[in-house]
Amino acid sequence: MKTSDQKVVAVIMVGGPTKGTRFRPLSFNTPKPLFPLAGQPMVHHPISACKSIPNLARIFLIGFHEEREFALYVSSISSELNIPVRYLKEDKPHGSAGGLYYFRDIIMEDNPSHIVLLNCDVCCSFPLTEMLDAHRRYGGMGTLLVIKVSAESASEFGELVADPVTKELLHYTEKPETFVSDLINCGVYIFTPEIFHVIQDIRTHREDKANLHTLSSFEALRLTTKTHAKDFVRLDQDILSPLAGKKQLYTYETMDFWEQIKTPAMSLKCSALYLAQFRQKSPGLLAYGDGTKNPTVVDDVYIHPSAKVHPTAKIGPNVSISANVRVAAGVRLMDCIILDDAEIQENAFVKYAIVGWKSSLGKWARVQGEGDYSTKLGITILGEAVTVEDEVVVVNSIVLPNKVLNISVQEEIIL
Amino acid sequence: MKALILVGGFGTRLRPLTLSVPKPLVDFGNKPMILHQIEALKAIGVTEVVLAINYQPEVMLNFLKDFETKLGIKITCSQETEPLGTAGPLALARDKLIDDSGEPFFVLNSDVISEYPLKQMIAFHKSHGGEASIMVTKVDEPSKYGVVVMEESTGQVEKFVEKPKVFVGNKINAGIYLLNPSVLDRIELKPTSIEKETFPKIASEKLLYAMVLPGFWMDIGQPKDYITGLRLYLDSLRRNEPSKLATGSHIVGNVLVHESAKIGEGCLIGPDVAIGPGCVVDSGVRLSRCTVMRGVRIKKHACISNSIIGWHSTVGQWARVENMTILGEDVHVCDEVYSNGGVVLPHKEIKASILKPEIVM
Numbered sequence: 165m166k167t168s169d170q171k172v173v174a175v176i177m178v179g180g181p182t183k184g185t186r187f188r189p190l191s192f193n194t195p196k197p198l199f200p201l202a203g204q205p206m207v208h209h210p211i212s213a214c215k216s217i218p219n220l221a222r223i224f225l226i227g228f229h230e231e232r233e234f235a236l237y238v239s240s241i242s243s244e245l246n247i248p249v250r251y252l253k254e255d256k257p258h259g260s261a262g263g264l265y266y267f268r269d270i271i272m273e274d275n276p277s278h279i280v281l282l283n284c285d286v287c288c289s290f291p292l293t294e295m296l297d298a299h300r301r302y303g304g305m306g307t308l309l310v311i312k313v314s315a316e317s318a319s320e321f322g323e324l325v326a327d328p329v330t331k332e333l334l335h336y337t338e339k340p341e342t343f344v345s346d347l348i349n350c351g352v353y354i355f356t357p358e359i360f361h362v363i364q365d366i367r368t369h370r371e372d373k374a375n376l377h378t379l380s381s382f383e384a385l386r387l388t389t390k391t392h393a394k395d396f397v398r399l400d401q402d403i404l405s406p407l408a409g410k411k412q413l414y415t416y417e418t419m420d421f422w423e424q425i426k427t428p429a430m431s432l433k434c435s436a437l438y439l440a441q442f443r444q445k446s447p448g449l450l451a452y453g454d455g456t457k458n459p460t461v462v463d464d465v466y467i468h469p470s471a472k473v474h475p476t477a478k479i480g481p482n483v484s485i486s487a488n489v490r491v492a493a494g495v496r497l498m499d500c501i502i503l504d505d506a507e508i509q510e511n512a513f514v515k516y517a518i519v520g521w522k523s524s525l526g527k528w529a530r531v532q533g534e535g536d537y538s539t540k541l542g543i544t545i546l547g548e549a550v551t552v553e554d555e556v557v558v559v560n561s562i563v564l565p566n567k568v569l570n571i572s573v574q575e576e577i578i579l
Numbered sequence: 580m581k582a583l584i585l586v587g588g589f590g591t592r593l594r595p596l597t598l599s600v601p602k603p604l605v606d607f608g609n610k611p612m613i614l615h616q617i618e619a620l621k622a623i624g625v626t627e628v629v630l631a632i633n634y635q636p637e638v639m640l641n642f643l644k645d646f647e648t649k650l651g652i653k654i655t656c657s658q659e660t661e662p663l664g665t666a667g668p669l670a671l672a673r674d675k676l677i678d679d680s681g682e683p684f685f686v687l688n689s690d691v692i693s694e695y696p697l698k699q700m701i702a703f704h705k706s707h708g709g710e711a712s713i714m715v716t717k718v719d720e721p722s723k724y725g726v727v728v729m730e731e732s733t734g735q736v737e738k739f740v741e742k743p744k745v746f747v748g749n750k751i752n753a754g755i756y757l758l759n760p761s762v763l764d765r766i767e768l769k770p771t772s773i774e775k776e777t778f779p780k781i782a783s784e785k786l787l788y789a790m791v792l793p794g795f796w797m798d799i800g801q802p803k804d805y806i807t808g809l810r811l812y813l814d815s816l817r818r819n820e821p822s823k824l825a826t827g828s829h830i831v832g833n834v835l836v837h838e839s840a841k842i843g844e845g846c847l848i849g850p851d852v853a854i855g856p857g858c859v860v861d862s863g864v865r866l867s868r869c870t871v872m873r874g875v876r877i878k879k880h881a882c883i884s885n886s887i888i889g890w891h892s893t894v895g896q897w898a899r900v901e902n903m904t905i906l907g908e909d910v911h912v913c914d915e916v917y918s919n920g921g922v923v924l925p926h927k928e929i930k931a932s933i934l935k936p937e938i939v940m
Contacts, residue, residue, distance in 0.1 A: 185924070185926055185927055185940065188924065188940045189940070192598075562940070564591065564594065565589075566588070566589040566591060567591055577938040577940065579591060579592075579594035579595065579922065579938060
């Protein structure tokens with residue numbers, strides 16, 4: 165088979181609003197996939213990675229957010245990349261494999277030889293070209309991106325066992341209670357169109373069985389039609405687990421970084437990871453300065469071209485400043501994301517925090533987090549349009565939109 | 580006659596309820612907060628109500644269309660593009676409030692619940708002949724508010740003292756005003772405080788009079804006061820319209836149950852409970868001092884006190900919910916779970932007990 169004939173299609177699962185409560189308060193106004201990391205919407209990073217795939221025909225975003233939320237982004241990224249990008253809205257959640265199956269006709273329109281499946285909330289280097297080469301060598305139906313993690317944290321993910329020589333997936337189990345392996349599923353896959361037959365088999369098999377899923381009562385409440393259980397197919401439990409050890413699925417191990425972006429704190433951590441990646445691969449995207457005409461910059465920093473930052477401010481490390489932000493004289497920003505239209509007044513200090521859209525920090529205000537990305541109040545998050553008055557200190561707190569803080573707070577959630 | 584209701588901003592103190600609807604539409608006593616005021620105004624002959632808002636006008640407007648037709652009263656919105664304080668909105672709505680009749684107009688604060696003795700207020704206003712009348716109410720802790728110092732026999736207002744450090748009086752501004760159109764000439768279209776700027780001026784000209792509000796008064800802008808307010812409201816229903824309250828061997832004290840709600844066997848409901856439309860309360864449930872909003876399902880053997888259960892939520896079997904637990908819209912408390920003061924944002928499932936007051940996002 166000539167590789168030049170083989171078209172590749174990418175599918176990125178972007179989820180939907182009911183699943184987004186962990187990303188509050190940032191998800192109140194913006195769908196999580198569009199939240200900026202290192203200055204670009206979260207979904208932009210996997211999309212950019214897809215660009216490098218030879219013969220990429222099309223990119224699909226599948227989710228159950230409202231279409232209008234993605235309309236603008238999708239049209240602008242399509243023209244920027246010169247590759248059609250399309251958002252496909254599920255009428256209801258179908259699960260990670262169910263969604264793919266639901267849109268199979270559209271996905272197969274270009275008759276692709278391979279389908280790249282990615283989860284939007286995964287932060288990694290997306291070595292897709294290398295993975296595709298490996299997949300072709302293995303000759304299987306699917307290849308999973310995997311990574312070694314610490315034994316303690318492995319149980320939060322899908323743990324798997326792979327043959328060290330053939331790299332075949334031998335065993336897969338989702339969030340096990342006991343230790344199985346420190347190799348985990350990254351949420352990045354390459355499949356041949358055979359995957360649709362596999363999902364189809366699962367669905368048909370289900371109709372024959374009496375009680376398939378043990379859905380929690382909550383999941384059952386979420387489902388609105390009776391035929392639901394058949395449509396809801398999860399990639400991990402329903403496809404990967406049963407097919408492990410049958411010479412159909414293989415693994416490709418990455419040695420680079422990998423994180424899941426489930427909470428606002430993780431988005432700060434992942435923004436820093438992507439900024440570091442920019443430094444390696446696209447240094448032109450980052451900001452530089454020495455305090456003369458531009459602010460002093462300590463690696464790595466992204467500043468949107470429309471943002472105005474006073475030359476006496478010192479910015480970085482790991483800072484991302486979005487559009488129309490105004491940073492006044494003498495401000496110090498470290499390890500933070502400053503979202504669109506925010507205003508930071510003279511001599512204010514921000515570290516380990518996310519400052520929401522249109523927020524305002526007063527003179528000598530101090531907004532700070534401890535920098536623990538895994539606890540609930542490990543960084544400070546200010547929602548949209550929050551005002552922190554002059555000289556007020558906010559530490560390790562979450563502030564919901566439209567609040568005005570005129571006294572200092574620590575370790576609090578402010579509704 | 581016309582009226583203006585100051586609806587104002589984001590209602591952040593009533594979160595998580597106000598994350599689902601704007602504050603005036605949060606239900607109180609089984610109907611949206613603002614409906615209590617609109618109905619009271621309609622009852623004394625007000626023909627047009629203007630809502631001064633600055634947040635989510637589309638949601639409000641949709642909702643109000645329903646009321647307009649059902650109640651037969653005209654409802655319009657006056658939208659602030661920047662916050663105008665407590666007097667500025669009056670200037671903004673000037674054209675809607677003034678007509679050729681020269682009649683005074685009412686101004687109400689949307690957070691306030693009371694018996695709305697508006698007819699007496701009109702009589703009071705006519706009798707003193709001044710430019711403006713305000714309702715005041717007696718409170719135990721006046722320093723929390725703005726105190727109105729007035730001459731006892733005539734009600735003429737001498738001055739306003741904001742959060743006084745020493746005792747100057749125990750009557751505070753109840754947020755209900757009756758104003759002559761001339762008051763609008765005193766207010767510029769900019770952020771202005773009616774208590775700090777407009778009223779003191781009128782008082783200095785001896786044209787401001789205060790009437791002590793008969794009956795209950797509560798600012799229900801935050802959950803704790805909402806629950807106290809419900810008690811006062813149901814109390815007042817008991818005195819004035821007892822047929823509206825529920826009766827039965829399973830009812831204790833003042834309880835309001837919507838006609839479409841279903842209550843199972845062996846329950847004990849009350850005192851001070853409101854159960855909204857479409858609610859289903861299974862058997863063996865104990866409810867006291869709580870509000871259960873539209874579409875909520877309370878499963879068997881559950882026990883709820885001093886809490887607010889938001890629209891379409893469910894409370895599981897044997898769950899115990901108490902101590903100012905506030906469940907937002909569509910929150911599901913699993914079977915056997917205990918919530919001691921949990922404040923839960925919309926669309927959450929509570930699988931583990933909340934042992935001390937905590938916000939669940």
